[in-house]
Amino acid sequence: MAHVREGRGPTLTVVGGGVIGLGCALAAADAGWRVTVLTDPDSPRAADVAGGMLGSLGEGHPGEDALLEITADSVRRWPELLARLGDPAIAAADDSLFVGVAAADVAFLSQLARFVWSKSVDESVLRQVTGREIRELEPALGSRLVGGYLASGEGAVDNRALLAALETTLARAGGVVVPRRVDSLAGLEGDRILVAAGLGSSKLVAGVDLYAAKGEILRLSANAWSVPGPRHVVRARVGDRMVYLVPRRGGIVVGATQYEPIDADDRAPRVSGVADLLADALEVMPGLRTYDLAEAGVGMRPCTPDGLPIVRELDDRVIVAAGHGRNGIVLAPWTSHRVVEILGKAAAE
Incomplete structure (x- = not known):
């Protein structure tokens, strides 16, 4: 049985201790709910393997207008969440550079800026930059970069510091995390149950159609010989692939691949994926050769057929928040807000 803490107020049991589950739990606790989070200690969390970008533009692609809209909404909610967590170590970068290695790469970015990105941001957020300006902003980036865009406010967080801060802040708010x-949802205590168990959500509730996308991310650590890392998030178009470099204290995160796994146990880094990431990252920042390869991580992202997360009430007791794909971290505040809205509506009825 779940151990919902004693006291006044309605009780909420959250199944899933990833960034969505913890974020919703904290928001619910702040709204007066007594919250218990049940998290499988043997199940990897998708947010443990992530770049942690908070911008909407990097996730804005043709045909994804609905996703871009909710992502932009969530980005606007991030400052409030960061203030609530109160840990400056979470923030990793404030702005992003979108860069291209060749003229065709910049043309691709320009098409996104004109027809997709302009729908969610005003002109003051996005500024076109030349290759010379890119190297003035980030001297360690390669000389072959010919142009791109500077996106102000398109920052990033340290994903693992974020998860730790969410747990700590939730505990201070009276929430309980139980390994x-x-x-099965049968027998779980709580006035309401929130299923935020990533890929496992489809096994717990009927009608939640999810599939796994495998993604690899590299963590590089600096040594005494390493060149300084970037201050911005660097998102580069290299041919037909995108690669990102995200600063971390003492290193850099490089990502990310995405493809269909062989099966549920396919969690080993694939040589082709790691090789592509390294080749593209070195094209963008040759000085990465001076870093140590600390980790080649693999995450399984819970995706939906239409690319949109599932955040809805299933019945008078169960709510589901799952299927965030590659956008779990950036969409955490939007999802938390939506879940609290559902909880508030039910409590008022």
């Missing part, structure tokens, strides 16, 4: 695997 426990949940195979």
